[in-house]
Amino acid sequence: MTDIRIAVAGAGGRMGRTLVQAVAEADGLRLGAATEQAGSSLLGTDAGELAGVGRLEVVLVSDLADVMDDFDVLIDFTTPTATLAHLELCRAAGKRMVIGTTGLDERQRAAIAAAGEQMGIVFAPNMSVGVNLCLKLLDIAARVLGDDVDIEIIEAHHRHKVDAPSGTALRMGEVIAAALDRDLKEVAVYGREGHTGARSREAIGFETIRAGDVVGEHSVWFAAEGERVEIAHKASSRMTFARGAVRAAGWIAARDKGQFDMQDVLGLKAF
Ligand SMILES: NC(=O)C1=CN([C@@H]2O[C@H](COP(=O)(O)OP(=O)(O)OC[C@H]3O[C@@H](n4cnc5c(N)ncnc54)[C@H](OP(=O)(O)O)[C@@H]3O)[C@@H](O)[C@H]2O)C=CC1
Numbered sequence: 001m002t003d004i005r006i007a008v009a010g011a012g013g014r015m016g017r018t019l020v021q022a023v024a025e026a027d028g029l030r031l032g033a034a035t036e037q038a039g040s041s042l043l044g045t046d047a048g049e050l051a052g053v054g055r056l057e058v059v060l061v062s063d064l065a066d067v068m069d070d071f072d073v074l075i076d077f078t079t080p081t082a083t084l085a086h087l088e089l090c091r092a093a094g095k096r097m098v099i100g101t102t103g104l105d106e107r108q109r110a111a112i113a114a115a116g117e118q119m120g121i122v123f124a125p126n127m128s129v130g131v132n133l134c135l136k137l138l139d140i141a142a143r144v145l146g147d148d149v150d151i152e153i154i155e156a157h158h159r160h161k162v163d164a165p166s167g168t169a170l171r172m173g174e175v176i177a178a179a180l181d182r183d184l185k186e187v188a189v190y191g192r193e194g195h196t197g198a199r200s201r202e203a204i205g206f207e208t209i210r211a212g213d214v215v216g217e218h219s220v221w222f223a224a225e226g227e228r229v230e231i232a233h234k235a236s237s238r239m240t241f242a243r244g245a246v247r248a249a250g251w252i253a254a255r256d257k258g259q260f261d262m263q264d265v266l267g268l269k270a271f
């Protein structure tokens with residue numbers, strides 16, 4: 001069987017370099033193309049050398065359109081604007097995508113959903129097995145504890161992260177709100193300051209920490225009078241996300257169209 005050819009967008013970034021490493025380690029996949037932002041000093045560099053895995057004979061280019069014949073699945077962990085531009089190219093060329101970019105607005109998420117009618121897409125704010133298991137546990141905890149608890153979602157990330165709350169925290173909020181039949185838009189409270197008044201039971205609070213080199217930590221409190229349940233996940237290496245994305249790329253390569261998430265890839269929807 002021939003290898004699935006992977007393109008990595010933003011191959012010079014924190015996730016991009018880790019993704020190149022993960023692709024190089026994976027069986028049945030090989031790197032076919034790698035891109036970076038126009039004007040980047042990294043253009044022309046070998047993606048493997050940049051990622052510390054040795055020469056892969058794939059140089060970073062600025063325009064995905066120039067390398068469309070060199071890949072089957074694009075893995076994109078970049079920015080919302082870049083991801084949307086790549087989505088259009090992949091849709092037109094019948095390529096699959098694995099999208100890890102966070103911070104997309106409603107219109108951008110709708111564009112991904114529309115493209116999923118014509119192409120295979122895995123789109124998830126967190127590709128780690130542990131976080132996806134936590135999403136399942138959160139659904140159970142919310143259903144069991146329901147309106148007897150106050151729910152707060154606390155997340156911490158490195159100082160370079162540009163979006164808040166994290167995509168993972170927002171997904172956690174969506175899962176909990178759906179389990180409790182609440183509308184997240186109505187009940188979400190983002191940070192608190194000043195004379196806020198007492199919290200309402202329905203509120204789902206989000207607190208954000210940005211500091212140092214924290215890879216990614218999420219903790220959800222279900223707090224009652226007399227006891228508290230905490231469901232927490234701590235990522236200590238970006239490789240956990242990259243291995244998930246590579247697994248998703250192998251999975252989506254066999255699917256012509258549809259928008260999926262990591263719960264689909266990991267078979268967690270059956271639980
Ligand atoms: N789903 C998941 O499991 C995870 C998701 N993420 C998300 O992935 C995204 C990237 O995170 P991270 O790697 O830390 O960020 P970085 O800023 O380190 O990486 C993004 C890279 O994309 C590059 N880039 C920007 N525009 C383009 C373009 N048009 N074409 C090609 N490359 C481009 C950037 O270049 P330049 O620096 O020159 O702008 C940069 O190198 C974020 O949205 C983050 O939240 C992160 C970890 C896990």
Ligand SMILES: O=C(O)C1=N[C@H](C(=O)O)C[C@H](O)C1
Pocket residue numbers: 102125126157161165166167168169215216217
């Ligand atoms: O930007 C990051 O680093 C991360 N972003 C994702 C998010 O926004 O949820 C996932 C992970 O926690 C790391």
